[in-house]
Amino acid sequence: MTQQGVRWSADQVLALAPDASSRKAGSKLGTAGPWSGAGSRAEGTVWGLCKGSGSKPYQTVVDLADAAGPAYKCSCPSRKFPCKHALGLLLLWASGDDAVPAVAEPPDWAEEWLAGRRERAEGKRPEGGGGPASASADPEAARRRAERRAERVTAGATELEQRLADLLRGGLASAEQAAYGLWEETAARMVDAQAPGLASRVRELGAIPASGPGWPARLLEECALLHLLDQGWLRREGLPDSLAATVRSRLGLPASADGPPVRDRWLVLAQYDTADPKLTTRRIWLHGTESGETRLLLSYGAAGRAPELSLPVGLALDADLSVFPGSGQPRAALGEQHAPPLPAETRPPGVTTAEAAARYGEALREDPWLDSVPVTLEAVVPQPGEQPDSWQLADATADSALPLTPSARSRPGLWRLVALSGGAPVRVFGECGHRGFTPLTAWPRAAGTPISLT
Template sequence: MTEQGVRWTAEQVLALAPDAASRKAGSKLGTAGPWSESGSGEGTVWGLCKGSGSRPYQTVVDLADAAGPAYKCSCPSRKFPCKHALGLLLLWAEGDGAVPAVAEPPEWAEQWLSGRRRRAESKRTESGGSSAPGSADPEAARRRAERRAERVTAGATELEQRLADLLRGGLALAEQAGYGMWDETAARMVDAQAPGLASRVRELGAVPASGPGWPARLLEECALLHLLDQGWLRRDRLPDDLADTVRSRLGLPASADGPPVRDRWLVLAQYDTAEPKLTTRRIWLHGAESGHTRLLLSYGAAGRAPELSLPVGLALEADLSVFPGAGRLRAALGEQHAPPAPVALRPPGVSTAQAAARYGDALGEDPWLESVPVTLDRVIPTPDTEPGCWQLADAEADSALPLTPSARSRPGLWRLVALSGGAPVKVFGECGHRGFTPLTAWPEGPGAPVTLC
């Protein structure tokens, strides 16, 4: 259970919010005024919040779940967590006695807690006694994989012909055709069961509208798409890790077959990217003992946050197994030996020059890699020579990394500048060919991490 003496920070609580509106509304409820009969104990926080109706909303949060907090509120909101859960956690995080430690939760909270923990135990029992999915008929699984490989090969071959036609006719054709040409090609790749190719093809449609220099950028992206096609068509000649990477880039399913590594995993960053039908959550972890950096992916339907939530600054003792492929960054969360809890751990950092070199080395193993996770030590956010641009200058050397365009437009940039105040800070983020995207920062001295995404 979460120790009640170890409080989360307000930053960690607000990182759970599904959107900016919930964050703002939850902050307004983080005071004692609307709350009554609140309490905490055994990894649980509960309370009654006065609303617009005659009956207060019953709110309870289970902090002892190793997969992240779980919430229950009697309000009609379809957001998780709702503003009442956020407000209750903010009140609890203050640690001033507004949410006192109580021996037992009230009956309405205990019923929900007991029910969900019984269901969790039942799932563990069932999964422990059943065989792995698909293991009942391996021959049928092999035939399905062969049929899909044939469809992907047909799709890759067709895409090669379309790329050749584009280059033969000239890149100006792409500007004239607009999105229609790419959408139709992407649909053909979906039919071929190659979602990775479909996604990359759709992205090509936006390049002609991306401003001056777009022909060079379009040619670069077409070259990478051609390389991926050829990697699949000649996969039998590739080293195993590179062949696995090609399969992953094409969107073919894979399982985390690496040996589980037990460690105390520090949550470095968590952020969501929304697509029309899917929300993807990325959680970066750092192993205190192994030194490995790993990525957890979880998904939610459009408009709903993914279930797995691990706020920055927490650490959990758990087993992680990596997926196949070069770099082996992506992992699956296995057995969890203790729930997440706040810690004062910080990851070791490197210089800006070492970060750029690390990305260059990684490209040798995965040419389609957009970025690598890196922690920078003692960097100072400073304006770049180009108006509106920023960079992270190395305090110990005459080198710097430019910030990506997306990072320059985020409110997190100003939080980073305010945290630094002209002094060096430690920053975790993603370093790639477009620059550095800061995700989390720590002050030079003692202090909690600040999320920037």
């Protein structure tokens, strides 16, 4: 990406778009017609002037070398990041050297913004390990706050245990009669107890009675897992440290990525967003080519706004990652980036469908509340399942298959996967859990960039 002559693909650029309308508008600006004065530098900056409806062209500049993902500046009034002009400029740049030539120095308006970013980045770097924030930290005050929160969580878990006991004593049919209001009120109590993880799982209980045939068994299963989480907290003193950390994580208690930094060349396997009325969560899966570890980066944005961290599928990062505490915890924090991202030239190794299911089973021993694990399937063929409207990934080398999750069957990515396969085996990365397999990325049989299925 930032070495001379190495550029992103159009798919990687379009993966940055905050929504479908921006993707469509940016694609229209990905030609030379509306642009003038476009240029780039080898370390990863691109700029240009885009003709708009006014007398002055829009000044657009993109910094591709930022450790937290691309950064954008445009003089247009759009509040989307990136805007259609930034997307169009990157698409033009991705089309080849002739479209956006290498230039020694950017124009003053672009250099001013880039210089400001460098100065701010320098100002954020710690010097000597001790700054005003560390000097003013009060360990005793932090300990007292943690104790007060633990008391609230304990009170909330104890109350939730009583409510689960009342449900089972009265029979599961009472959950269908009480509808969603009972669970919403219980979830609000868990929020008051500062246990957002409990609140989230309680809200999920409210939707199960309306989820179709077989809901009593699913409700009982979720109640059992919730009871297990409650008991894990109430008896945390007797748990191994790693399992106690997993319980705290599942309850939603804050934790820091205090594991030793691991430097590796991390392949960006998948990136997708989930949203609720208050928050957009971006999940980015990375795979270390040397360590063999698969890690998860999380980034958040306020409702209606895309998270800042953006790493399109198909890139590779030479960077440090620090892991959060917990048994088998895949979540990590992005640390120092030793070089700008570049298009990946390798693919992650894969396993069979049977090995993928076994891997999820092994992970449950460390984290019983785990919904899924990241897995790359070596050679599978998408095909209709035995049940109506169902699909599965059949192993090309063994007599086994993984069903696709209901959410995967409703995504347009399923048809991209079917078209990519054409009846032949493909390599697929996704999440494997008790509901089935959710494909997120696939690789063509021949050499080529990965295809995002989200």
